[in-house]
Amino acid sequence: MKIKTLEDKYTEYMEAKNYNEAEKVLKKILIISPEIAHIKDKLGEVYVLKKEYEKSIEIYKKLIKEYPHNVDYLIKLGGNYQKIEKYEISRMYFLTAYALDTSSSEAISGVVHSCIKENKISEAIDFLNENIEKDDKLDFEDFFALSKLLECYIIKNDMSSLKETLEKIKKIAPEDEESKGFISWKLGKFAAELYDMGIYEYSKEISQICLKLTPDIDLIKELYKQANLFVEANKLMNDDNIYGPSKVPIYNYFFGGKLDEETKNEIFQKLEERLKTSIGKEYFKGGVQKIKERYPMLYNEPVINEIYTKLIRDSSQESNILTKFIIGVAILLVIRVIFG
Known part of the structure; x- marks a missing residue:
């Protein structure tokens, strides 16, 4: 059987995931032909797909003896060692690949990933800074390393350095639409991760950069809006000039998922007690008015606005405010899950 026919058969099996x-x-x-390097390479890849990393390692170790300057083989060998959690050995091969090609994003990513896995964050940061400074200028080619720096600073919780890195990224924004789209996509993913981690201030800032690069992407617009709402909600929670019970609907909307039912019921009970007194009602209304004036974005969120309207209206009636409030909040949270 000819090699070409066998290669076609291999392709069929790969497409069918029959490894x-x-x-x-x-x-x-x-x-038939033991010297064909690209077939050995394909076999190494098949072993990776089968999670037989040791077999793949043996193939690539032999390949780099024959082709010591092949960056692709070095990266694949480093990747295999990462899979079996031998990060120091992995890093050695990624660094060798990097020395041959300092622009290789895979080599850079491999070095950083192996450092992170061993909690050597400072080492990763030093490596990335060296890469950025290697040509004594800051340009679009440095974007990948800068994006990896953002990840490292998040892990270190070094927000001042993260902010400095964001400023550098702003300076290298390209003019062509394709590059703008690439940067926006990468940063958008990072902004979404920060949002999921509850780091809303920087999620907002990064998504704002994305909007400047690609202003028409609805997902980025929504991410920016939601991050901004959480930033405002955090500011409100720390605003001592606003009556505490007036903040309850907003707190519950944004942070209620962190509370157990007993704590929630206790908060609602206290709010009901305040709203039963004339002075409590006035304080509550005064607090809501301040929220309306100082935090219009929060107040004008449709569901929050509706809850405030019902609470103020029902507080002047002889009714079970607590029950209505709990029902209102339940509806609010369902809507939040559906649309949030």
């Missing part, structure tokens, strides 16, 4: 048969075909080819 066992693909492995057999590649081994047949290597029996």
Whole structure:
């Protein structure tokens, strides 16, 4: 059987994700022509897909003996060592690949990932800064390393350095639409991760950069809006000039998921007691008015506005405010889950 026919068979098996048969075909080819490097490479990749990393390692170790300057083989070998959690060895191969090609994002990512896994964040930061400074200028080519720096500073909780890095990214924003789209996509993913981590201030700032690069992407617009709302909600919670019970609907909307039912019921009970007194009602209304004036974005969120309207209206009636409030909050949280 000709090698070309066997390679076609290999392709069919790979498309069908039949890796066992693909492995057999590649081994047949290597029996016919044991010197074909790209077939050995494919076999190494098949072993990775089968999670047989030790076998893949043996293949790539032999390949880099034959081709010591092949960056792709070095990166794949480093990746295999990462899979079996031998991060120091992994880093050695990624650094070798990096020395051959300092622009390789895979080599840079591999070095940083291995450092992070061993909690050597400062080492990763030093490596990235060296990469950025290697040509004594800051430009679009430095974006990948800068984006990795953001990750490291988040892990270190070094917000001042993160802010400095964001400022550098702003300076290298390209003019062509394709590059703008790439940066916006990368930063948008990072902003979403920060949002999920509850780091809303920087999620807002990064998504704002994305909007300047690509102003028409609805997902980025929504991410920016939601992050901004959380930033405002945090400011409100720390605003001692606003009556505490007036903040309850907003607190529950944004942070209620962190509370157990007993704590929630206790908060609602206290609010009901305040709203039963004339002075409590006045303080509550006064607090709501301040929220309306100082935090219009929060107040004008449709569901929050509706809850405030109902609470103020019902507080002047003889009714079970607590029950209505709990029902209102339940509806609010359901809407939050659906649309948030």
